[in-house]
Amino acid sequence: MTAILQVSDLKTSFRTDDGIVKAVDGVSFSVDKGQTLGIVGESGSGKSVTSLTIMGLNDKRAATSSGSVVLDGTEILGVSASQLQEIRGTRMAMIFQDPMTSLNPVKSIGWQLAEAVLVHNDVTKKAARDRATELLEQVGIPNSERRVDDYPHQFSGGMRQRVMIAMALINNPDVLIADEPTTALDVTTQAQILLLMKRLQDEYNMAIIMITHDLGVIAEVADDVVVMYGGKVVEQASVGELFDRPQHPYTWGLLGSLPRLDSRADRLEQIPGQPPSLLRPPTGCAFHPRCEFVFDRCRSEVPPLIDFGGANHLHRCLLGDGMRQEIWAKKKAAMKVEAA
């Protein structure tokens, strides 16, 4: 299977008053049709900027990007604004974190959905509106015929995220980028939205890039996972590999901070310290100030992305293979993942 979206050595930096911020620093991954790639990391890890760069939505006055983004065989990084507009909403669509603010408050949702149809297709307003109603129906909004004329404030958060999904899918895109689509929703609604996205992914056979800070969401929907820290990929593997044999101390920390019903640990593990400043990143490994297994080389050497076990499992840790397996075995036991 060929990848529908191939991102290679993507770098994005922002010019600010205090200096250059390297928000994304050499990220590579690919997604196949019908597959879901999860990008996980904490605030400021560069996961959102990665997605905005792919969509070409960064502020052009402040951001510069390099590398390559190939969509279905065509390079789209750095193409003209009008070419990007043609791609956005048709080949690639995006949904955002906060459904409360992502819809225009003074336009009916029918208008906003129809707009997505009308900017790309030469159809009548009536046809666009019918398509809008149809999509609302598909994402599970009851009485869609009537609700199409309602305004965003007349919908709940979960319903608005459904509207956002309907808007993203209305032109049948190849790739859907979801930037923390469930973060602002309550837990039951989260599950419904994830389920809906999975169902629609099967129907439309699209690739999904799911950006989240929640490994629970990753476990639920992703096929492959990219773990980002300080603008770099620190670990990259299939979801099974990542949960079974994580190789990077940061990933261990993320897994340890995940609450589990089958764990008898009294306290969740936490990663001490703050995410690194992207303006003045730490020398060597960006994670070293927070890493409990830090040694001399970590402070001076930027670890390369190296292969582990040959199963497309990459990581950026300088600890020896044997040492890492030993530590993970101990951690796993401590977390009591294997419930008694």
Added chain:
Amino acid sequence: MFPFLVRRILWAIALFLATTVITYLIFFIIPADPAALACGKACTPADVARVKHSLGLDLPVYQQYWNYLVRLLHGNLGTSFVNRQSVNHIIGSTAPVTASLVFGGAIFWLLLSIPLGVYSALHPRSVGDRAGMTFVLFGISAHPVWIGLILSYIFGYVLRNFVIHTPIAGYCEAISPPFGSSCGGPVQWAYHLILPWTTFMVLFAALYVRLVRANVMETLTEDFVRTARAKGAGESRVMVQHVLRNSLLPVVTILGMDIGLALGGAIFTESIFGLPGLGRRVLTAYNQNDLPVILGVVVFATVAVIIFNLVVDMLYAVIDPRIRLA
């Protein structure tokens, strides 16, 4: 809608009573004798007493106020102490002048400030933005009297031999000029108002440029604008359909309030350019202690403010779907 209107009208009545009471009280605190002023220098004390009686000034204050309210209910604003002219007539002939100045000025300041504000917001820190912000600073700091005099000097005197010179004083009726007036018709009306409009609008234009700029900049960072771009909408479409519509909502509110307020009389502008509007008329009335005229203008201004606020509220319900009057 209906309960909202009833509530607003009750409020309006309370507001109205409060304004007239305060005007009345201020008037009686001022140590001046309107009867003596109205009568003239040659009057004997007996004459003054007679005038006082005929104007109703010998009654207790509350009685005078009550009589005033009763007359008002019949739509009668009273007669001037000084020249026995009906106040209804005075307002009726001066209000159109002020309205011409205010509405014309409002059109000009909107035409100037919306494009300028939007441009500044889209190109922050550019040369154009800095020029715009300099204008804002100038417009807010410069006094209308000074602006009026400078404009009169340039367009009325320096350029007097050129086509672009303009009249520096006077007013022409747009429709049916009175017999014997020197000019009339819409063209002369507008011609005589060019400088007053310009002078009057500078302050508002400056304030509105800043308002529009700030609102547009804020709206540009809204998530729904990013959503619009993400669905492939072009920049001009994003601007018109998503940014402008949302960022001009607050402008509507403030515009309604400003117009209502300005209708009470643009005293400075009217004085410099000799426009016979409400502001200039009320200034004369103050000097003559002509209470009925002062009250007439206050009543008119209060009603204008109330009506324009009501119009804004109702308009808002139409243009912002989140607001339902209840």
